[in-house]
Amino acid sequence: MASQRGEGDLTTPLEPADRERARAIPEAAVARLAVYLRVLSGMADQGVTTVSSEELSTAAGVNSAKLRKDLSYIGSYGTRGVGYDVEVLVSHIERILGLTRKHSVAVVGIGNLGHALANYGGFPGRGFPVTALFDVDDDLVGVPVGGIPVNHIEDIQRVCAEREVSIGVIATPPPAAQGVCDRLVSAGVQCILNFAPVVLQVPDNVEVRKVDLAVEMQILSFHVARRADEAANDLVNGIGVDGMVIRP
Amino acid sequence: MASQRGEGDLTTPLEPADRERARAIPEAAVARLAVYLRVLSGMADQGVTTVSSEELSTAAGVNSAKLRKDLSYIGSYGTRGVGYDVEVLVSHIERILGLTRKHSVAVVGIGNLGHALANYGGFPGRGFPVTALFDVDDDLVGVPVGGIPVNHIEDIQRVCAEREVSIGVIATPPPAAQGVCDRLVSAGVQCILNFAPVVLQVPDNVEVRKVDLAVEMQILSFHVARRADEAANDLVNGIGVDGMVIRP
DNA sequence: TACCGCTTGTGAACGCATGCACAAAGTCGG
DNA sequence: CCGACTTTGTGCATGCGTTCACAAGCGGTA
Numbered sequence: 406m407a408s409q410r411g412e413g414d415l416t417t418p419l420e421p422a423d424r425e426r427a428r429a430i431p432e433a434a435v436a437r438l439a440v441y442l443r444v445l446s447g448m449a450d451q452g453v454t455t456v457s458s459e460e461l462s463t464a465a466g467v468n469s470a471k472l473r474k475d476l477s478y479i480g481s482y483g484t485r486g487v488g489y490d491v492e493v494l495v496s497h498i499e500r501i502l503g504l505t506r507k508h509s510v511a512v513v514g515i516g517n518l519g520h521a522l523a524n525y526g527g528f529p530g531r532g533f534p535v536t537a538l539f540d541v542d543d544d545l546v547g548v549p550v551g552g553i554p555v556n557h558i559e560d561i562q563r564v565c566a567e568r569e570v571s572i573g574v575i576a577t578p579p580p581a582a583q584g585v586c587d588r589l590v591s592a593g594v595q596c597i598l599n600f601a602p603v604v605l606q607v608p609d610n611v612e613v614r615k616v617d618l619a620v621e622m623q624i625l626s627f628h629v630a631r632r633a634d635e636a637a638n639d640l641v642n643g644i645g646v647d648g649m650v651i652r653p
Numbered sequence: 654m655a656s657q658r659g660e661g662d663l664t665t666p667l668e669p670a671d672r673e674r675a676r677a678i679p680e681a682a683v684a685r686l687a688v689y690l691r692v693l694s695g696m697a698d699q700g701v702t703t704v705s706s707e708e709l710s711t712a713a714g715v716n717s718a719k720l721r722k723d724l725s726y727i728g729s730y731g732t733r734g735v736g737y738d739v740e741v742l743v744s745h746i747e748r749i750l751g752l753t754r755k756h757s758v759a760v761v762g763i764g765n766l767g768h769a770l771a772n773y774g775g776f777p778g779r780g781f782p783v784t785a786l787f788d789v790d791d792d793l794v795g796v797p798v799g800g801i802p803v804n805h806i807e808d809i810q811r812v813c814a815e816r817e818v819s820i821g822v823i824a825t826p827p828p829a830a831q832g833v834c835d836r837l838v839s840a841g842v843q844c845i846l847n848f849a850p851v852v853l854q855v856p857d858n859v860e861v862r863k864v865d866l867a868v869e870m871q872i873l874s875f876h877v878a879r880r881a882d883e884a885a886n887d888l889v890n891g892i893g894v895d896g897m898v899i900r901p
Numbered sequence: 902t903a904c905c906g907c908t909t910g911t912g913a914a915c916g917c918a919t920g921c922a923c924a925a926a927g928t929c930g931g
Numbered sequence: 932c933c934g935a936c937t938t939t940g941t942g943c944a945t946g947c948g949t950t951c952a953c954a955a956g957c958g959g960t961a
Contacts, residue, residue: 457937457938457939458938458939458940459938470941473938473939473940473941474940474941476939476940477939477940477941481939481940483938483939483940484938484939485937485938485939485940486936486937486938486939487937487938487939488937488938488939489939
């Protein structure tokens, strides 16, 4: 048990054992870890010190076995017969997710969405300070939004370097997205969160996550349609909408 | 070829063959179909009439085999040796995704994000008109946002019924989310898009999709950390940051 | 008409993620 | 100190999704 680590030390960030684990964590599990972390933080705020996999999993909306497996990816920090120490788990997940380091965020495209993002003011969950804003519109340049003055998009490279931006958020109209993305990449940004409904082309060393409202809506639409369809289907098969069989 | 269907006819929406297929489409494939649809629409606008799986797949950022399999879920609409007719594919995907019907959207929580969403004015991709806005703040009630006056949250049930809302969007602060969700559900809304960082509890017949910025950021953070870690690891193993071996 | 080249559609193999079920391991009460 | 109870951690089986590879099918050409 020779662990316990300082904050954001980039040269020796994790013990070798943890390091190999970090490689092996499935993407899906990483997303859930973030959810567990939020639930755990809430519990810690309420003074809860210990939690079982059963409690935590229901609060996070997953299967308890899945939860335990997810936690096992990052090591064994529970006590059999008791559960998990909330504080320990929180700090351990934070370390695995790299949250001991601050991640400076730049938002590009200060339209409606960009405004909303900038005004979140330090992203939800903290640890993600927005330190730079960009837009093409000269009228916006210099105007402070959420306390930060907007820079012109031409200055991306310089400003991102100065402020050590590690995450770029693209909130531009679709046609501008790829160009902005290219600039962010050439400015050394390796992680991009893309709100524009465009498939971005990036080099292998850059990580892109996309948030696509249109796609989300259309997935919901699909389910509406499927349901309406099943209902119609059941009707012609003699089953009423309430599940009662009409013609037995 | 006894197909071709009218618009949003809820009683006989799909041919039996299509109906069974719709059940079987994997969730992941549905999400990609929405992406294909967008790419195809763009192509159609540029006058492209035919596209091969290879072209379409690279434009959509996926493997060509995956694309063909995805399309096979919705039927065989390609021509061997030639490719797919863009128009045919567009209208077929639209039908499968249920986009021949308009889906009325309600946004709850008119803060920064709610404003941004309301102002999108008919959601990206069209076919998702925002027809109702809600907030608890009395000062907001009656104020038009994006052309639609805000209603008080107490009136959700009545207004949603009147305007036949089929999709509810939750953009409230976290503590309010579950309450709002419950009201939407009791108002008969069966599809919810949740922007609040909360795990919603809903009955089985309700479909929830969540957009969680904090989680997205944390996933990116994880990759930043993993990368920094690999770099450190490679350094101690004698591999420089540019991939060159220092001590062979 | 018969051949050739191109592209689709899909059977089959593979790999990843999920869920089950249980042994291991710890606590607590007597 | 021991035994009963609780909860973790994980080996294993199952199912889903992705990828490969190729036969089937179509248009163009001679």
